[in-house]
Amino acid sequence: xxxxxxxxxxxxxxxxxxxxxxxxxxxxxxxxxxxxxxxxxxxxxxxxxxxxxxxxxxxxxxxxxxxxxxxxxxxxxxxxxxxxxxxxxxxxxxxxxxxxxxxxxxxxxxxxxxxxxxxxxxxxxxxxxxxxxxxxxxxxxxxxxxxxxxxxxxxxxxxxxxxxxxxxxxxxxxxxxxxxxxx
Amino acid sequence: xxxxxxxxxxxxxxxxxxxxxxxxxxxxxxxxxxxxxxxxxxxxxxxxxxxxxxxxxxxxxxxxxxxxxxxxxxxxxxxxxxxxxxxxxxxxxxxxxxxxxxxxxxxxxxxxxxxxxxxxxxxxxxxxxxxxxxxxxxxxxxxxxxxxxxxxxxxxxxxxxxxxxxxxxxxxxxxxxxxxxxxxxxxxxxxxxxxxxxxxxxxxxxxxxxxxxxxxxxxxxxxxxxxxxxxxxxxxxxxxxxxxxxxxxxxxxxxxxxxxxxxxxxxxxxxxxxxxxxxxxxxxxxxxxxxxxxxxxxxxxxxxxxxxxxxxxxxxxxxxxxxxxxxxxxxxxxxxxxxxxxxxxxxxxxxxxxxxxxxxxxxxxxxxxxxxxxxxxxxxxxxxxxxxxxxxxxxxxxxxxxxxxxxxxxxxxxxxxxxxxx
Numbered sequence: 223x224x225x226x227x228x229x230x231x232x233x234x235x236x237x238x239x240x241x242x243x244x245x246x247x248x249x250x251x252x253x254x255x256x257x258x259x260x261x262x263x264x265x266x267x268x269x270x271x272x273x274x275x276x277x278x279x280x281x282x283x284x285x286x287x288x289x290x291x292x293x294x295x296x297x298x299x300x301x302x303x304x305x306x307x308x309x310x311x312x313x314x315x316x317x318x319x320x321x322x323x324x325x326x327x328x329x330x331x332x333x334x335x336x337x338x339x340x341x342x343x344x345x346x347x348x349x350x351x352x353x354x355x356x357x358x359x360x361x362x363x364x365x366x367x368x369x370x371x372x373x374x375x376x377x378x379x380x381x382x383x384x385x386x387x388x389x390x391x392x393x394x395x396x397x398x399x400x401x402x403x404x405x
Numbered sequence: 406x407x408x409x410x411x412x413x414x415x416x417x418x419x420x421x422x423x424x425x426x427x428x429x430x431x432x433x434x435x436x437x438x439x440x441x442x443x444x445x446x447x448x449x450x451x452x453x454x455x456x457x458x459x460x461x462x463x464x465x466x467x468x469x470x471x472x473x474x475x476x477x478x479x480x481x482x483x484x485x486x487x488x489x490x491x492x493x494x495x496x497x498x499x500x501x502x503x504x505x506x507x508x509x510x511x512x513x514x515x516x517x518x519x520x521x522x523x524x525x526x527x528x529x530x531x532x533x534x535x536x537x538x539x540x541x542x543x544x545x546x547x548x549x550x551x552x553x554x555x556x557x558x559x560x561x562x563x564x565x566x567x568x569x570x571x572x573x574x575x576x577x578x579x580x581x582x583x584x585x586x587x588x589x590x591x592x593x594x595x596x597x598x599x600x601x602x603x604x605x606x607x608x609x610x611x612x613x614x615x616x617x618x619x620x621x622x623x624x625x626x627x628x629x630x631x632x633x634x635x636x637x638x639x640x641x642x643x644x645x646x647x648x649x650x651x652x653x654x655x656x657x658x659x660x661x662x663x664x665x666x667x668x669x670x671x672x673x674x675x676x677x678x679x680x681x682x683x684x685x686x687x688x689x690x691x692x693x694x695x696x697x698x699x700x701x702x703x704x705x706x707x708x709x710x711x712x713x714x715x716x717x718x719x720x721x722x723x724x725x726x727x728x729x730x731x732x733x734x735x736x737x738x739x740x741x742x743x744x745x746x747x748x749x750x751x752x753x754x755x756x757x758x759x760x761x762x763x764x765x766x767x768x769x770x771x772x773x774x775x776x777x778x779x780x781x782x783x784x785x786x787x788x789x790x791x792x793x794x795x796x797x798x799x800x801x802x803x804x805x806x807x808x809x810x811x812x813x814x815x816x817x818x819x820x821x822x823x824x825x826x827x
Contacts, residue, residue, distance in 0.1 A: 335617070344751055345730040345744055345774055346597050346819070347642045348700055348707055350611075350618060351655065351662035351684040354639050358661055376657070377617040378639045382595035389793075403616075 289325065290332075290404060296321035300402045302360055303395070309355045311363050319360060322402055323367035330373065333405045336360045338378040339385070341394035350380030356400045427583040428813070433806040435468040439553055442495035442520070443472055444479035446513075447502040453535075456503050456513055459542025463560040464549065466582065468806030481516035481528050490520040497526065499549060503538075510534050513541045517552055526552060539584065559779045563823040564786065565599045565608055566797060570815035576610060577817075578625065581779075583810045589625055598642055601823040602649050602669070608821075609633070609643035609652060609669075620654055622669060633671035644688045645669070653678070653688035653697060662686045664699055679712070679719070689732050698722065698732035698741070709743055723756075731775065734758070735782035740802060742767075742776040742785045753787045755802050767800040769807075777822045788818040 289295045302315045311319060326332055338357030340349040357376035364374060386393035441464065446457045464470040473493050479485060479500030490498045501515030516528030529548060533541040543561035550558030559581055568575045568588075576590040576599060590596065594613040601608055606625060611618045618641045620634035634640035638657030645652060652669050655662045662684045665675040679685040679699065684707070687700040696713050703710075703719075706727040712719035723729035728746035735742070741756045750771030756764045767776075772790040779786070779799070786799040789809075795816035799808045810817070 337617075344728065344746065345687065345700070347655070347687045348684070348730045350597075350639060350641050351686045354657050354662055355684065358657070375617075375637055378657070379595075379613065379618075380597075382597065382613060 297325055302356075302400045302402075304356055304359075304398045304400070306394075306398065309352075309359045311359055316363075319363045320367060323364045323369050326364070326369045326373050327367075330370075333373050333375075335403045335405060336364075336374060336376045337401045337403055338376070338380075339383065339397050339399045339401070340381050341397045342381040342384065342389070343394070346380055346382070350378045350382075353378035353380045353400075356398070360400045360402075427579070427586060428811050429466070429583050430809045430811075431466050431468075431806070432808075433468060435801065435805055436803065437469070438471045439469060440471045440473060440494050440496050441549070441553070442475045442490045442493060442498040444475055444477050444485075444498065444500045446500070446515070447478050447480035447483075449504050451505045452503040452511060453538055456538060456542040456545065457501070459539050460499065460546045460549065462582070463543060463546035463558075466808060467550065467558070467560075468801060469550070469554060481514045485518050485520070487518075487520050487523045495520050497553065499545075501528075501545070506532065511538060511541065513545065515545050515548075517549060539580065543580065556783065557781045557825065559781050559784065559822075559825075561826050562780055563605070563826075564797075565601060565821050565823065566817050567596050567599065567819040568812060568815055568817045569595075569795075576608065576623070578608075578823075581822075589623060589628065590630075597819055599819055599821045600643050600645060601821055602645050603647055603824055604649055605824045605826065607669075609645065611641045611643070620652070622652075622671070631671050633669065634665075634667055634675070636675070642686050642688060644690055646690050647692060647694040653690065653699075655686040655688070664688045664697070678714075687731055689734055691734050692736050692738045698734060700730045700732065709741070733776050733778055733785075735778045735802075736780050737782040740778075740782065742778060742787075744774055744776065753785065755785060765802065765804050767798075767802075767804055769798075773798075775819050777820050779822045780825045784822075786820045786822055788820060 290297050296317055299318045302311060302318060326334060336357040338353030340353045357378055361374055361376040384397045386396035443457055443461050461472045465472040473495050475490060475493055480502045481500055483500065485498045485500060498518050498520050499515060504512050506512055510532050512530060512532050514530040517526040519526050531541060531544055540561060546560040547558035562581050563578055564581055565578050568577055572593055574592050574596045575588040576596050577586050577588050579586045592612060592614050597611045599608050599610040607622050609620060609622045612621055618639045619632050620640045620643045621630045622633050623630045634654045634656060636656055636658040640654060640656055642655040643652045650669055652667050654665055654667055656665050656675060663677060664679040664685050665677050667675045681701055681703040683702040685699055685701045689698045696711055698709055698711050700707050701710050704721060707730050708721055709723040709729050709732045710719040711722050726745045726747055729743055731744040733742040739758055741758050743754060745752050745754050751773055752766050752768035752771060753773045753776045754764050754766050756762060767785055770789050770791050773787050776785050776787040784799050784801055786797060788795055789798045795818040797810040797817055797820045
């Protein structure tokens with residue numbers, strides 16, 4: 223009986239995860255395994271299921287989330303902005319860099335690509351090199367915090383993938399940026 | 406007087422419809438214009454008659470000729486009516502014929518005569534497939550151009566450029582006048598920095614299709630693509646050595662962008678060429694292959710430097726602005742084209758590398774980039790932005806004749822002028 227309950231919990235947890243992440247298919251084996259329990263419970267206790275008599279307890283366990291997917295985590299911040307003609311990580315972005323460094327150190331199988339960007343003014347190739355300089359500034363900050371090179375790659379999109387497409391200063395500022403993209 | 410001015414303006418800005426989607430506008434004339442009458446070529450009923458039209462538009466667009474259409478047909482074997490040609494102001498007259506051969510190809514024959522001295526200047530013939538009749542016309546125009554100016558024509562050369570329509574990027578190849586557009590590559594990710602191999606069979610470029618910049622060499626005839634520089638970090642700015650065996654590229658495998666030499670087939674290990682604490686990029690070989698121009702911020706601002714390839718210290722080449730980038734050396738080695746920032750405007754300029762060092766600004770809008778020389782060193786093509794759209798401009802190095810190539814299909818940019826055809 224205990225193992226059957228466990229099975230039901232696993233089935234529920236699987237269903238919960240499936241509901242959270244679209245595109246994931248339910249595991250056929252656990253679905254089949256849980257079916258007899260539910261149908262028997264339903265037959266004995268009515269459509270309300272386990273716990274309908276007020277004494278049964280259905281045990282539910284919430285799986286620990288990957289903090290990378292937690293919108294409340296500092297890891298949710300993935301962009302580091304730069305001043306005009308500057309390649310220095312500003313103090314206000316230190317917590318973001320540190321949070322990602324901690325995460326990478328705690329998850330040695332994870333790999334991040336640091337993508338540098340620039341505004342559209344001037345030579346495309348020189349802008350590619352400037353975007354790299356921004357990505358490299360973030361990479362070096364992470365290296366200083368102990369993140370191994372094997373978990374990071376600094377690349378540049380230059381002016382080729384602008385987030386803001388306007389030609390005003392606000393758009394230019396939005397594009398002076400390095401993004402952290404996990405693989 | 407006002408009417409005369411208006412007529413002149415109309416004559417100088419002939420909108421020439423080029424294909425459904427491309428449009429070429431020409432303005433300005435050369436310092437000297439040679440008046441030439443180009444008669445209709447004699448054809449049999451099965452031969453298309455477009456060859457003489459291609460010759461006329463090529464020579465007119467060059468700015469070096471005043472083209473007169475005498476409205477008569479003249480074959481290469483007939484004697485021109487010199488008195489009539491002179492009365493129309495022509496100093497030379499071209500006649501010819503186009504006839505279909507039994508194998509389906511076309512025989513183009515042509516003869517040029519001096520209308521002043523009433524003497525033949527020579528003639529030739531060439532055989533092309535039906536598909537290459539325009540190319541044949543371009544070859545005739547090249548021959549006439551060289552016969553009269555003493556310089557090689559660029560009418561049979563091709564250009565490559567990148568177009569962006571929505572989120573589709575295309576690498577395109579076209580005739581020098583924007584006709585015959587073919588797209589060797591279409592991608593959902595950006596393509597930049599195309600560069601022709603010296604023999605015109607391959608194009609190197611940077612593609613972001615793997616979500617980072619990687620340098621490919623693309624063989625046009627087969628569509629074969631080889632990632633020749635795909636190292637950790639960014640790979641970009643391919644430049645061919647004159648012998649076509651080596652590419653100079655910018656890599657960031659060792660930190661910031663530095664210049665390396667790789668083989669054009671991607672074999673072997675890269676050889677690092679520059680060592681600076683900052684950015685080195687945008688390499689360009691001098692035509693003799695013995696030195697390399699490049700952009701570097703080693704002195705605090707991005708400037709153009711030149712370094713000998715057999716070792717030696719890079720020497721700064723540009724001054725007078727805090728932003729001089731994108732060096733391109735003319736094939737004759739006499740001129741340097743580059744992008745310079747002046748009062749917040751980005752301008753394409755050319756500079757005399759020998760002698761006076763005189764600079765000519767070729768830009769108009771102040772939002773230009775990516776200069777590229779024609780193989781005869783007489784034209785520079787670059788990208789320009791106006792009204793939120795990218796188009797291409799070709800200007801003679803003296804700044805007198807200007808062509809604008811626009812596409813109704815979207816933005817076109819990153820032009821690179823191909824070599825003379827073999």
